Amino acid sequence: MLAIVMFSMGCTVEAHKLWGHVKKPWGISIGFLCQFGLMPLIAFALSLAFGVLPVQAIVIIIMGCCPGGSGSNIICYWLDGDMDLSISMTACSSILALGMMPLCLLIYTTTWTTGSPIQIPYDSIGITLAALLIPIAVGMYVKRRWPEQAKKILKVGSIAGFLLIIIIAVVGGVLYQSSWTIAPSLWIIGTIYPFIGFSLGFLMARFVGQPWYRCRTIALETGFQNSQLCSTIVQLSFNAEELEVMFAFPLIYSIFQLVVAVICVGSYQLYKKRFKRDADGSDSEAADSDVGLHKIRALENYGFEGNEGSIGAVKSNDKNTKL
Template sequence: ISMTVCSTLLGMGMMPLCLFIYTQTWTDSASIAIPYDSIGITLVSLVVPVAFGMFVQYKWPKKAKILVKIGSVLGGILIIAISVAGALLYQGAWDTEPAMWIIGCIFPIIGYVLGFGLAKLVNQPWQRCRTIAMETGAQNSQLCTTIVQLSFTPEQLVRMFTFPLIYSAFQMATAFIFVAIYQIYKRKFK
């Protein structure tokens, strides 16, 4: 939980710097409006539920386990519903060049592998390595999608939403494949 909060806060805080560094060569920096309101809304929408979960875990650990199971099921249903809605609402986003598809397919894998590799490099236990890999590989697209949706008009969203949509789709597919491989490994060799 603390890793999620820290990485989200750092990601949000460094976003204006990243926009400045990466966009100053190809656009007038005065024309870029950093969506501080949207960033703040996103930050609150991420930190408040995490803080509530930590409070429930501290006060009522047994009830927290039940809430985690219920939340996991509801979260999975919500992810599927949002994915389907995004695919249907932004159908024009699927008509894009092959390079975007290739990058969208490779990025989640890079996130998962780097997260796992760096955790292993600092001698974390196997369970933490898996958790860090899933966290680093999965966190980016939700943050990106939320900020894009809050920052642009519906007309601009059709153009801007292409990469987050492709990335999210491949991220979920890659995560399901990794989890399936691990479950098969666990059943066969343990």
């Protein structure tokens, strides 16, 4: 299902723009700093501030060290972000996670870990990367060969992708409802962490002078973590007793990052409609004022006949007046 959705997202991507982001990776570099600099640091600070259990602190930091999730690409489409930048950032963060995740976990989890090291599922990262890049490449080819069909695929895929994110969050909540009985501190962290990630990513991008649509893109890539990868790491690294007090956090984070995304998409789409309506009204007012001004000039100069034709017709009448 993810591959089908990413195929439709690939129908928005142009190869030369994607390559441009790779050749001059300003946006990718900012996203990298936010993804593997800010997010693990925020996770570490929240764990200390709320005084959670060691295993709970570890799962929070694992979430902060994960690369960006593919859901950010779908939300980026609905927020009119830079799709080429979004996809390149998701791909690059997944590749860089192979080295950055172990490094960040080593730095931030030593305060709580005393046993065996955390296992990084490199095969899961590779599968995620393949499920991202191969369908996007096919979508780019379709866009190049059949641009009209690509537009139709994109419309269907964008709606299906948005619904898919909601379905995954709801099904995950139902299947793992036995894990919801956890400490209130994890609920609070899981609620505010996505908001902090989105906000700081947006502010960082704006601080370095990125345009608004790229600020939205970088914010999404910062706040949207690969929660499925976090769940996989947790299941591989901890026993059943430890899982009972920590497994719900990835689900909580994924639900509230979806809540943030829905709020942002809804607010932005309402703003677009309002802005378009205001723009249409101002255009009609401007057209009415032009017609009114034309009529006034026709009354002042008897050579004008006051028709609402083209500028060329007005000039012709003016010439006749002079004659």
